[in-house]
Amino acid sequence: MTTTNGQATGGRPATPSEPRPATPSEFAAGVPGNAAPPPVPRDSPGRGVVEFDLPGVLVGTAEYAEGPTGCTVVHVPAGARTAVDIRGGAVGLSGGYEFNHAVCLAGGSVYGLAAAAGVSAELLARRDNRTRWDELQTVSGAVIYDFSCRDNAVHPDAALGAAALRAAREGAFPVGRCGAGRSATAGKIDFSRAEFTGQGAAFRAFGEAGVLVATVTNPIGVVVDRDGTVVRGNYHAAEGVRRHPSADYTAMIGATDADTGAGPGAVTGNTTLTVLVTNVRLTDRELGQLGRQVHSSMHRGIQPFHTEMDGDVLFAMTTDQVDLAGVRPSGLGALASEVAWDAILNSAE
Template sequence: MKKTKVNEIENFRIGNAQDLEGATGCTVIVCEKGATAGADVRGGGPATRETDLLRPENMVQQIHAVTLSGGSAFGLEASSGVMEYLKEKGIGFHMGDIVVPIVCGACLFDLAVGENTHPPKKFGRIACVNSEFNLVEHGNVGAGTGASVGKVLGKEHSMKSGLGTYALQCGELKVGAIAAVNACGDVYEPNSSIHVAGLYDPATNTYMDSEEMIMEMAESRPHENTTICCIITNAKQTKAQMNKVASMAQDALARTIRPVHTSSDGDTVFAMACGDVEAPTDLVGIMAVKALEQAIVDGCKAAQDAYGLVCWATLNEKKAD
């Protein structure tokens, strides 16, 4: 198994649109050929679109895009711009002369970081147009523009996070992950006690432990959370298999974010497959977990200082001093 680039997975394109002043944006993963897909929602406060149709027993067999968006539930509007873009290209579910693009989506809460704004409908279209360039972008872009982590004690103890990507290849099989990291808790290197970002003390430039703090306070107040992700692969899989892949991929959140899947989180993982590579579902799922772990870490390490929030690189410079 080797590392590859997420934009080298055939049949998929990734594009971003953002409002840097408003601290919000959206990320679109487009598959014009249509992808079999699944989803797994673990957070207690999701803002999602078209997840029910991904259940194996439901009629629609393929989707054409996933939209990851800021703006909380308001951000679901961006998917309508994605639909318009795809409809103009004749891409979608065909019923006679009628074409309905199938676009799934999920949103994170970034309203308190910037100017209490959200990605409008036109941002979905802009992200689709940008996907035609299919660039790999990280950090303060797309759905990661207003993302932050470590929110237990409020903004003054939080850190900037963002959008991360990572991809792996095993033989002809490719699996990639895109993650907008916006957790209430702390982000760690996978299966370790090594902090990447989260709750910290600005007076000493040292990390704190969100779970310990919640237990000390004996309460967990609502926070502006949610990590939203998408797995893409060139494997040949069914809807049921991709739902299993999405479920397995949630392990990546459990291995890197503490706490995670809380009542105020909307943690959601989509999984899309478009290709003809025969591969066991468990192999696809294992690779998805490993790719998503690193995408979550990348989303924190690639972020830059913004909106009064310090990033991983800056905090490490301060600690070195």
């Protein structure tokens, strides 16, 4: 179920302004957002929320409007067994633990990993700084590269991660251009054809079993609907159409940039981050296979996916609250894969 806290805009979103990477000299000159005073953590509500029914699971977002960039925290106070599936050639990951009290997704590339440290520090403070073995709070983090559409070095840090955790609420996942998806883009076969995406989520209950999938889509590939239509990315403005990347790659084979007008080629720094949370009791092996199955299925909604220029990560988490009845874990994976596709499409609305 999706509820909104404002009117969603229709039609094709504007492509990022000045779609070019900032140069080191611009950073040295102190472009807006790099100078004092430091950025201020702010709420990051997006265009609405996806409601979910998984007791004990909280979600919070925060952003730096000066970027813009942000982070998203999935918090399970009781902790959750976790399997991490890593794909692609440009992964930014911290922790990667098999048991987590929180997962922090953030923009800012490698610098954004500091947000997860802020979540960890906030959880430590909530435990009155107790550090006995059974008091330790584990936090894993992953990042997207979101500097492509902005000329500043503002990135999620410890303060922003702590702010996102403090904003965490049960039962509602903010979606749209918010949190870690604040400056996410898709279809970067050439950045002049990229389009904004964001973070999306979907939830479905199958009897007592619940599955929440949330994803931050920032791929080199395009977002594809179930009928095969490209719904976000690789927009050719002159023709007013979106193309599947295979059409552009076919034209580029054996040709020079001058021949194809393709410019410098695909933009580096792409990643899709996904969190799957279920309440179903699974063995460690079954949980790991669930993560792999769902992550593999997501290529249907993102094409191409898991390239050498993407750093895709999926966290599969379980709160171990109900037994799976009627189907095997592979059947749950098939159902969860459809939820994941819904989340992808939700990120591109």
